[in-house]
Amino acid sequence: MTTKRIAFQGELGANSHEACVAHFPDYEPVPHASFEDAFEAVKSGDCALGMIPVENSIAGRVADVHHLLPSSGLKIIGERFKPIHFQLMANPGVKLEDVRTAMSMPIALGQCRKLIRSLKLRTEGTGDTAGAAKLLSEHPDPTKAALAPALAARIYGLEILARDVEDEHNNTTRFLVMTADKAPAAPPADRSCVTSFVFRVRNLPAALYKGLGGFATNGVNMTKLESYMENGSWTATFFYAEVDGRPEDANVARAFEELQFFSEKFEILGVYPADPFRAQV
Incomplete structure (x- = not known):
């Protein structure tokens, strides 16, 4: 067991992964398939912290998390706000005009409607933004592109065809930082x-x-x-x-x-x- 691990839900390259890297660069981000698994990783001590999204300025609250919070036994020790940006990415060599289908989780597809409409793309839902990038890297298709964070393109060897394609550029997700410590240290006296x-x-x-x-x-x-x-x-x-x-x-x-x-x-x-x-x- 190490105290330098931080749990998040999703695949490597997800927005939650980017939040972990940005705010806890000394911690190893550890992906989990579900929120329940991420909570359990912190509760069991496998990870010292959890980075959990609770609401988005466009899509609203993450309903599953609110049901898990009271029964998790974990404590909230911080909050982090992350601007959300989506990149349209494809397999190396694919041109934008070749793309016919955009892949991503339904919420992300809904937040990039203008691009999808302008390019007349079909949509294909996946369970996770970074999961769409991973799927495309494992099953190359010159007619498909993924909508995912920039980190996913670096991890899965994809090329970005269009940057920051979200409809609303004030799109922001709020994350809570969780710990299994029953009595975490009090915040600094000079902080709101x-x-x-x-x-x-x-x-x-x-x-x-x-x-x-x-x-x-x-x-x-x-x-x-x-x-x-x-x-x-x-x-x-x-x-x-x-x-x-x-x-x-x-x-x-x-x-x-x-x-x-x-x-x-x-x-x-x-x-x-x-x-x-x-x-x-």
């Missing part, structure tokens, strides 16, 4: 922080309204509130939320106290420095 938590309110009239009221009266900025069903139940609605600040801040502590009075479950998933990218948007 985010606190992530989950809760389930008691079965009382207006419990959610009353529970959240403490954030308004105490001047706490709640930046995220999302609901999802727990274990397929229509009655047990879980909420994932994020606020600016730390649990020990007086106003946050008072808001949490009020929320817990109206909740039957409450758990802090992490307290971590806010990524400077937030100040740019």
Whole structure:
């Protein structure tokens, strides 16, 4: 076992791989087929950290991850924002005018509609952006190209035919950095922080309204509130939320106290420095 490994979901060359390289260059990125496998790699100690995407500015939240976070036993120790760029890549020697089909995961194909329409390309869905590049390298086809990150072209020996072909150039994915450490070190005192938590309110009239009221009266900025069903139940609605600040801040502590009075479950998933990218948007 090594402490210098970081888990991500997807093939080598995926956006998550690029995020690992950019933010943790001293760690060895380790690909996993599913989010469950990536979480388990961190939980078991095979990897020291996990780089997990939670939402995209165009496609919205990564639903699977929100279901896994509360039960993972992992803690959030950081966030990273990554601008997403797609490159159209093909086997060496292939010309742009030869391409008839674009391969990638459906979300990526949807984020590159303008290029696909302008070139009159058919689309072929794959499970992963980098997986499309890998498939093309293993099964060369002069009529096909993959939409994937630039790193995938270098790894799989493909040539980029068109760069940064995404429709929206402000396309950004937010990642959470996860650890199995039950009591990670507190963020530096001079850094603005985010606190992530989950809760389930008691079965009382207006419990959610009353529970959240403490954030308004105490001047706490709640930046995220999302609901999802727990274990397929229509009655047990879980909420994932994020606020600016730390649990020990007086106003946050008072808001949490009020929320817990109206909740039957409450758990802090992490307290971590806010990524400077937030100040740019």
